[in-house]
Amino acid sequence: MADRDAMDQEEIYSKVLRAGRRTYFFDVRSTKAGDYYLTVTESKKFTHDDGSFHYKKHKIYLYKEDFSAFKEHLDEMMDYIIDEKGEEVISERHQKDFKKEDDDNDAIIEKSTDSFTDLNFDDI
Secondary structure: OHHHHHHHHHEEEEEEEEEOOEEEEEEEEEOOOOOEEEEEEEEEEEEOOOOOEEEEEEEEEEEHHHHHHHHHHHHHHHHHHHHHHOOOOOOHHHOOOOEEEOOOOOOEEEOOOOOOOOOOHHHO
């Protein structure tokens, strides 16, 4: 019971952001002294060939004394990216119906995960 009370005291407020294969957890926690800090956890799902899966997690601990500088740097970096590249996502991994131009013969190759070839093994 004491462990549960300690856990309830530590976890104060949480938000979840799902972003494709990644999930971000924003958790306000409490120190032993009763002060608050923020943890940001990135969790990414990986699937094995056999269908089983595992998650890789990375966590950042952010304390109040660092909030202002961290926010300034984060805002500056995000503004820089938007100013340089705009808001449109241009990575082919993020575009479902991405069409790529082949450099060798300038043909257009369409990448799709929905297409397949029906094979009849009786012909082999």
